[in-house]
Amino acid sequence: MRFKDVFSIIGPAMVGPSSSHTAGAARIGRLARQLFGAMPARADVIFYGSFAATYIGHGTYSAIVGGLLDMETDDIRLPDSLRIAAEAGILVEVQTGKGLFPHPNTAELRLYREHEEEPSFTIVGTSIGGGNIEIVSVDGFKVKLTGQYPTLVIWHTDSPGMIAEVTRLLQEEGINIGYMSVDRKNRSGQAMMAIETDQAISAELLEKLNGYPGIQAIRLVK
Template identity: 55%
Template sequence: MRFKDVFSIIGPSMVGPSSSHTAGAVRIGRAARRIFGAFPERVEIVFYGSFAETYLGHGTDLAVVGGLMDFATDDIRIRDSIELAEKAGMALTFKTGQNVAYHPNTVMLKLKDQEGREDVIVGASIGGGNVEILGVNGFDVKFTMNYPALIVFHKDTRGMVAHITRILDSGGVNIGYMDLDRKGRGGEAVTVLETDEAVPQNLIEHIRGLDNVHRVVFADITSEEVSE
């Protein structure tokens, strides 16, 4: 990763001892909360690698839950996030796992609501508070949450990506990065686009109305990185 400034090295304003194990973990939790789009009633948190070895000492568990509560990286409530989450009705389960394919600082979050709707988000903290989302609901995609992210779940059909990009272009939205994955030819697929600005709701609804689009998520944590 190319560091752009000193904050890429020392990390953001934060609560906790480590930009990787705390600030990055907060951002992964916030990303998962925004992708899920609601307060999760049940969350299973699985730590891998160095996260699994040191999460208690570094407060990574508190950080991830703070992110799930939508706290910013410098919010002092992170210190009490587990207690606050449980009081708010969030049932939490912590586990550790092994998977050599993941980055050493990786966590998998399984979020559910009362109706059983579930999202599974895999994220890694890669240093200086920076993160990469490595998977969404079994799809292998990679994006940073440094920019607003539009996530489109759809059937793998000819012209789908072109339809999505044309709609964004029609609204003056610039695409900075794109990744996609599919289960197989003609099967279920996901397209992730990081944009330079927020995507207006009317464009989201236009994309949602396309044939063979199942779900559209707009996730943005960039405008609220520091608590007020």
Template identity: 35%
Template sequence: MARTADYRSAFDVIGPIMVGPSSSHTAGAVRIGSAARTVLGTEPEKIHISYYESFAETHLGHGTDLAIIAGLLDFDPEDPRVKTSIEIAKEKGIDIEFVEETGTSIGDHPNTALVKLDAGDKHVEVLGNSIGGGTIKLRSIHINGACVVMNHTLPLIVLYGDSPIAEFNSCIARMFDLGVKVNEEIKSNYNDHHLIAIQLYKPIKLETYEALKKEYPNIEFANII
């Protein structure tokens, strides 16, 4: 069950305008897909989605498949194309696989999806919970073997690349200089590639985000909101 602290406004509790029967199984699923797409940074070529517990039992009837693919295609929850997202993805030649996992959720929540994506030489895995009202929590992010484990609602900034850790630390310090309100940093390293997830108290301003990307061109950024 979601805690009050997991919701940042009354709109998170009431839920969004959306296409579909359930904010958890539709709007939340769209946002899990959207988060994974944002981390990948482009349209996926291959999609593998594992469902756990409630998602595994009800994804067909509640339109979760359509919703999560819609997010991966960069559609909003209220976009009418949500209803035909799988057809659209297949027309684009995207390979899609859904798996109903048995046993206890690896995300410690009944509405859990593990999204695995491939595009070119980049492999991404995002584990997410849909906790109600269209709100999601991310539990882990993998990029090409590097992994950060968390238990956070959005917004999140994700940094990735093979630049020296000093450059990443400089980028984070610059965020503070620019007034970005950081709640927590989670860091990982794999094969000389750094992966850092930064939970924010509120979404970063677009002009600030673009300025950071320009100032640190050797770091890959993902702004998950």
């Protein structure tokens, strides 16, 4: 990724100490919360690489939990997020992972709804510098999301015309696609579209998309 200006390197307004290890982690957690669509009852957080080595000292753990609580990078409550989560009855468990990972600053989150024994949502995100992030996996689908633009994530069946219909509806609303990724589990099985747009997505457009046959779920990242 090329940084557009010096602020992309310094990072956003934030509670420190690190734009990569703190602000980036908070953004990963917050994007996961938006994609999950609700406050999780439980979250398993797995850190890899540099995150795994320094997640306590750099505030990475509290930052990513703060993001799950929908806190922004400059929220003064970030350092107290673990206590706030506990008081809200949210169980958070952290561990360090080994093996291959896509970036030195990588976090995997497995989120659970109430009374679930298995996670119903998983996400893998990387903090690539200056508070910037890339989400590289959602529910096992390969994606590339930055969270910097309005983003549609659509779970759907892998069927002919699905991509064309979604892009047609966007075009009719005058919405330009800045980036799009598509992945599927198997032929005619479950698939995912992740679309970053230059314009905001209206509630009316979401309603149209939700009514299209074959679309199973939609999340809008603002």
